[in-house]
Amino acid sequence: xxxxxxxxxxxxxxxxxxxxxxxxxxxxxxxxxxxxxxxxxxxxxxxxxxxxxxxxxxxxxxxxxxxxxxxxxxxxxxxxxxxxxxxxxxxxxxxxxxxxxxxxxxxxxxxxxxxxxxxxxxxxxxxxxxxxxxxxxxxxxxxxxxxxxxxxxxxxxxxxxxxxxxxxxxxxxxxxxxxxxxxxxxxxxxxxxxxxxxxxxxxxxxxxxxxxxxxxxxxxxxxxxxxxxxxxxxxxxxxxxxxxxxxxxxxxxxxxxxxxxxxxxxxxxxxxxxxxxxxxxxxxxxxxxxxxxxxxxxxxxxxxxxxxxxxxxxxxxxxxxxxxxxxxxxxxxxxxxxxxxxxxxxxxxxxxxxxxxxxxxxxxxxxxxxxxxxxxxxxxxxxxxxxxxxxxxxxxxxxxxxxxxxxxxxxxxxxxxxxxxxxxxxxxxxxxxxxxxxx
Numbered sequence: 213x214x215x216x217x218x219x220x221x222x223x224x225x226x227x228x229x230x231x232x233x234x235x236x237x238x239x240x241x242x243x244x245x246x247x248x249x250x251x252x253x254x255x256x257x258x259x260x261x262x263x264x265x266x267x268x269x270x271x272x273x274x275x276x277x278x279x280x281x282x283x284x285x286x287x288x289x290x291x292x293x294x295x296x297x298x299x300x301x302x303x304x305x306x307x308x309x310x311x312x313x314x315x316x317x318x319x320x321x322x323x324x325x326x327x328x329x330x331x332x333x334x335x336x337x338x339x340x341x342x343x344x345x346x347x348x349x350x351x352x353x354x355x356x357x358x359x360x361x362x363x364x365x366x367x368x369x370x371x372x373x374x375x376x377x378x379x380x381x382x383x384x385x386x387x388x389x390x391x392x393x394x395x396x397x398x399x400x401x402x403x404x405x406x407x408x409x410x411x412x413x414x415x416x417x418x419x420x421x422x423x424x425x426x427x428x429x430x431x432x433x434x435x436x437x438x439x440x441x442x443x444x445x446x447x448x449x450x451x452x453x454x455x456x457x458x459x460x461x462x463x464x465x466x467x468x469x470x471x472x473x474x475x476x477x478x479x480x481x482x483x484x485x486x487x488x489x490x491x492x493x494x495x496x497x498x499x500x501x502x503x504x505x506x507x508x509x510x511x512x513x514x515x516x517x518x519x520x521x522x523x524x525x526x527x528x529x530x531x532x533x534x535x536x537x538x539x540x541x542x543x544x545x546x547x548x549x550x551x552x553x554x555x556x557x558x559x560x561x562x563x564x565x566x567x568x569x570x571x572x573x574x575x576x577x578x579x580x581x582x583x584x585x586x587x588x589x590x591x592x593x594x595x596x597x598x599x600x601x602x603x604x605x606x607x608x609x610x611x612x613x614x615x616x617x618x619x620x621x622x623x624x625x626x627x628x629x630x631x632x633x634x635x636x637x638x639x640x641x642x643x644x645x646x647x648x649x650x651x
Contacts, residue, residue, distance in 0.1 A: 478524075521590075580626065604643045627650045
């Protein structure tokens with residue numbers, strides 16, 4: 213979604229309130245928004261106060277108090293809920309416009325760095341060639357009688373008509389050529405479509421492979437023993453899933469735990485998977501969702517694939533281990549992203565109180581991967597980095613900003629991007645590019 217505005221857009225009149233209210237309800241009920249109540253509340257608040265020109269109500273602190281129930285003296289630096297949710301709203305709004313097939317009379321936009329909505333009319337349709345040709349033909353009918361009466365000589369009259377027809381033919385050809393050129397320029401492919409083009413051009417279903425975290429749970433027998441010795445209290449729902457406190461685990465042995473695979477997803481992996489699946493659905497492109505262990509190398513060779521997750525997805529690690537930016541040290545405290553071309557460059561997460569406060573991720577788009585097919589990887593050191601990487605590849609504006617520094621023929625090249633994100637309460641902030649490589 214564009215964040216720069218020319219004077220014509222800034223001066224656009226505010227649309228009638230009924231049209232805005234209709235558009236607002238359609239947006240809030242769409243797939244990108246219906247899953248987030250906070251994004252719905254924030255977007256409705258911004259639109260309504262922007263229409264009312266209540267600029268004083270569109271400051272970060274006021275929004276935090278009125279929309280998210282923060283106290284009047286809360287620290288916006290320590291609690292960036294408004295900034296995070298606003299970035300999420302912009303992302304979801306871009307997804308709505310991208311998936312919306314029918315023409316819209318008006319659009320709503322929230323520029324980056326501001327919480328005031330801007331309203332502008334959608335582009336008017338281009339004039340059609342038949343209308344232009346008809347107007348020229350009508351014009352020729354008014355000229356012909358004038359020329360014939362001015363030149364009684366029949367031969368001269370015929371010559372004038374021939375010249376007139378030739379002139380009209382040249383004018384019509386120039387008009388059609390100019391209109392074709394204008395249309396070709398106005399329909400320039402967007403960077404977002406160029407990024408995803410190699411994947412979507414493949415008619416075969418896109419393989420979306422997500423990592424799965426290995427989890428150990430108490431066996432049924434061990435749970436039964438624990439429930440007998442620890443009956444639920446009055447404030448606990450009897451059928452709620454059992455959660456044994458840490459001190460209670462001391463009473464169990466290794467035989468009491470059962471490993472579970474291909475069942476549990478992190479929030480970050482689930483978010484990225486949902487966004488990629490949504491993109492395929494909006495483009496009417498078939499896809500096949502798999503777990504890492506439910507995949508073979510032969511499956512990857514059959515068509516384009518998107519791999520999500522790093523240390524919980526062996527296919528991501530195997531398919532990218534020879535690239536410039538790689539994941540190192542496994543799922544340990546020493547985990548990091550390493551630049552293989554420059555050993556002095558690496559990116560390590562910041563962990564405070566057992567939680568990530570800064571995370572890093574790699575996005576790779578390989579046109580000639582080991583499988584012989586197009587491959588995209590979306591993976592972070594932690595699940596927060598994966599979620600931020602998923603947000604990046606689904607944000608048209610972020611991809612447009614990226615290619616401003618890219619080679620002119622970047623769309624035909626392989627590429628890798630290292631991303632950074634600040635994390636607050638396990639929620640990643642807007643991702644930023646710290647390194648990029650094209651080849």
